[in-house]
Amino acid sequence: MKLELENIVKKYGDKVALGGVSLTLGQGVYGLLGPNGAGKSTMMNVITGNLRPDSGTVKYDGENIRELGWKYRGILGYAPQQQGLYDSFSGRRFLAYMATLKDIPRSRQKSEIDRVLKYVNLTEAAKKPIGAYSGGMKQRILIAQAILGEPKLVVLDEPTAGLDPKERVRVREKIKEISADKIILVSTHVVSDIQSIADEIILLKSGEIADRGTVSELCRKYSSEDMERVYMKLFGEDGENDKANPV
């Protein structure tokens, strides 16, 4: 199980969103941490194949994801940053729709949907429209669809954004629980959302990887008591402004 990014460059017009990102990830939970605008969503869209980089390649187990084609859909689970696209669907209908997109055979869909609903504690709410869910429930149904079909690579873009503290803890715990046999990449601009569950933190600054390591490695390297201080040292005023507006 290995994900490799090789020198990924992505520009929007003149704006360089990713300036040559190289990265290798194995099993574990990785926190992709950086302020708004750092390039986290762009990087995730490149990893998921939704966005074609200007140059560079993404490989899963040594194969270019472009060549993996439809097979990649069975390997990948993705929860995008935006919400509200499926507000009129019930939780169950949304999951059935996603299961079909993922080519999960009809005969297996019901048991698989029941499994992921139970997993995120939404069995009771499965018949209600997603539009009536709380922020935490919406995030949990997004996580549920991301783990349909037991993907090996799970990409979650700001899964805790806009949640209250109790919901944040629940979402965090769910992410940690599923990580045993997966590569999980979680983006956030909130240090406390990731430091307790990430095996490694990847610090993204202006489209480049500023550093990566375990929380203790990074604290030592930056002579800091905690990750908040590492973040401040790396992102300074940007980080400060950003943390004042967490969403």
Ligand SMILES: Nc1ncnc2c1ncn2[C@@H]1O[C@H](COP(=O)(O)OP(=O)(O)O)[C@@H](O)[C@H]1O
């Ligand atoms: N579709 C787009 N068109 C133009 N610029 C974009 C687009 N998407 C993102 N950007 C810019 O690219 C940079 C990285 O954005 P993004 O990947 O969304 O960062 P993050 O997820 O870390 O907040 C930002 O400066 C953002 O304004």
Ligand SMILES: [Mg+2]
């Ligand atoms: Mg983003």
